[in-house]
Amino acid sequence: MSKDNRSSEIATLLRRRIAAAADGERLAGVRELSREYQASAATISAALAELSSLGLVRSEPGRGTFVTRSTPAPEPDFSWQSQALGPARVDPDRASRLGGYGTAEHIPLSWGYLAPELLPNDELHRMGSRAAKSSRAWVMTPSAGSPELRRMFAAEYRADPSDVQIVAGGQQGLVFAMRTLAEPGATVITESPSYPGAILAAQSAGLSIASVAADRDGIMVDRLADALERTRARVIYLQPSYANPTGAVLSQERRAQVLELAVRHGAFIIEDDWARHLGLDGSTPAPLMTDDAHGHVVTVTTLSKPASPGLRIGAIIARGPAGARLRASRTADDLCVAPMVQEIAHSLLASNVWPRHLKRLRAELTLRRDALVAAVRANLPEMSIQTVPRGGLHLWVRLPEGTDTREISAAAYAAGVLVGDGRHFFVDEPPAQFLRFSYGAATKAQLDQGTRTLARTLAA
Numbered sequence: 001m002s003k004d005n006r007s008s009e010i011a012t013l014l015r016r017r018i019a020a021a022a023d024g025e026r027l028a029g030v031r032e033l034s035r036e037y038q039a040s041a042a043t044i045s046a047a048l049a050e051l052s053s054l055g056l057v058r059s060e061p062g063r064g065t066f067v068t069r070s071t072p073a074p075e076p077d078f079s080w081q082s083q084a085l086g087p088a089r090v091d092p093d094r095a096s097r098l099g100g101y102g103t104a105e106h107i108p109l110s111w112g113y114l115a116p117e118l119l120p121n122d123e124l125h126r127m128g129s130r131a132a133k134s135s136r137a138w139v140m141t142p143s144a145g146s147p148e149l150r151r152m153f154a155a156e157y158r159a160d161p162s163d164v165q166i167v168a169g170g171q172q173g174l175v176f177a178m179r180t181l182a183e184p185g186a187t188v189i190t191e192s193p194s195y196p197g198a199i200l201a202a203q204s205a206g207l208s209i210a211s212v213a214a215d216r217d218g219i220m221v222d223r224l225a226d227a228l229e230r231t232r233a234r235v236i237y238l239q240p241s242y243a244n245p246t247g248a249v250l251s252q253e254r255r256a257q258v259l260e261l262a263v264r265h266g267a268f269i270i271e272d273d274w275a276r277h278l279g280l281d282g283s284t285p286a287p288l289m290t291d292d293a294h295g296h297v298v299t300v301t302t303l304s305k306p307a308s309p310g311l312r313i314g315a316i317i318a319r320g321p322a323g324a325r326l327r328a329s330r331t332a333d334d335l336c337v338a339p340m341v342q343e344i345a346h347s348l349l350a351s352n353v354w355p356r357h358l359k360r361l362r363a364e365l366t367l368r369r370d371a372l373v374a375a376v377r378a379n380l381p382e383m384s385i386q387t388v389p390r391g392g393l394h395l396w397v398r399l400p401e402g403t404d405t406r407e408i409s410a411a412a413y414a415a416g417v418l419v420g421d422g423r424h425f426f427v428d429e430p431p432a433q434f435l436r437f438s439y440g441a442a443t444k445a446q447l448d449q450g451t452r453t454l455a456r457t458l459a460a
């Protein structure tokens with residue numbers, strides 16, 4: 001038996017003796033215990049040290065070792081913290097659904113990322129191993145990002161590389177943009193319904209949110225004009241292409257009108273271009289920023305959707321003082337995005353794997369989108385599909401009056417299916433009852449099975 005094992009064994013035996021002893025009682029001395037347990041003085045001292053670290057005995061040099069009866073730790077009282085913190089900015093209920101919910105057994109009938117088989121995982125593993133061995137992965141990059149990666153994003157957006165800033169995914173881009181473009185307490189206008197993460201980003205930046213209704217052609221321009229007058233908001237958050245959750249695409253006519261309004265009111269538009277690589281029918285409309293001459297549009301893009309949610313790489317493209325302030329705020333936050341991840345992202349975008357992957361993805365997602373639309377029509381005929389999306393990942397369905405989407409999503413969860421409760425996509429009262437479905441995370445068979453299970457749950 002090793003000395004360590006022997007000392008632990010003696011410590012266990014001594015614990016029994018300590019349990020029966022009174023507080024402050026003196027234990028036998030080291031020499032005596034050595035004799036009793038047939039162990040060296042060093043082993044006995046190690047046993048006593050173990051007991052002392054557990055707070056069961058206290059050694060007093062020159063006097064001996066004494067039993068201590070520690071009083072039980074008081075129940076923690078954190079109530080002072082809520083008082084010190086004041087009201088919570090970020091709505092925890094909405095936040096709890098953003099980063100992941102459900103278990104591996106749930107059918108992801110609503111989920112904002114792609115199934116693993118649709119991701120370029122083999123290539124990412126290979127590129128990751130190579131990046132880990134590269135010396136570039138282990139030194140800092142400039143805070144705005146690696147020059148090579150910035151150039152790749154700039155080329156896609158026909159932007160100047162110096163206007164590109166690398167961020168750790170689209171969500172971080174939204175928080176940075178909202179925090180930098182508006183002072184706490186100011187108002188940001190969002191289309192409604194909208195991406196819950198944008199609502200959280202606004203909350204985290206201390207902004208109040210004014211929502212403006214959108215239809216299949218994007219935000220309703222007359223109402224946007226009215227909201228800009230009324231709220232004096234200087235920031236508008238939009239998803240011009242394949243909005244989450246509705247799949248809406250801002251029409252050509254409205255693009256021009258929205259830009260005109262931004263110019264007239266001296267406002268920024270945060271363009272969340274998350275679905276650029278997820279166009280299915282026809283080509284994805286050009287980014288709104290390409291129609292903007294004077295720096296009103298700040299674009300946020302991400303590789304989380306087409307490449308990997310775990311990559312955590314995105315970019316903000318912003319011109320003028322807004323871009324400079326965003327870059328300064330990046331430095332204040334965390335100096336730079338992990339260089340190894342930037343290196344992997346650059347390898348992916350620069351390789352011929354990327355266009356091949358996007359082509360395969362488009363074909364696969366189109367099949368899954370069509371399968372989901374067919375499954376909803378066949379299995380859930382009482383639900384009305386608002387628009388068949390031409391891109392993105394989501395299908396927005398309206399439910400009959402009087403249904404309760406909170407109950408439905410909870411029942412679906414219990415039956416092993418994840419559906420998106422429409423309420424989470426509205427800042428104010430939902431005008432009707434909606435669910436969000438997605439076609440990127442589940443297989444065709446799961447889409448069918450998930451909608452059937454949901455139908456059975458609703459009938460029960």
Ligand SMILES: Cc1ncc(COP(=O)(O)O)c(C=O)c1O
Binds near residue numbers: 172195197272305309
């Ligand atoms: C509309 C929209 N924007 C941005 C994001 C942010 O994604 P990420 O931070 O993973 O890049 C998401 C993710 O669900 C999204 O749906």
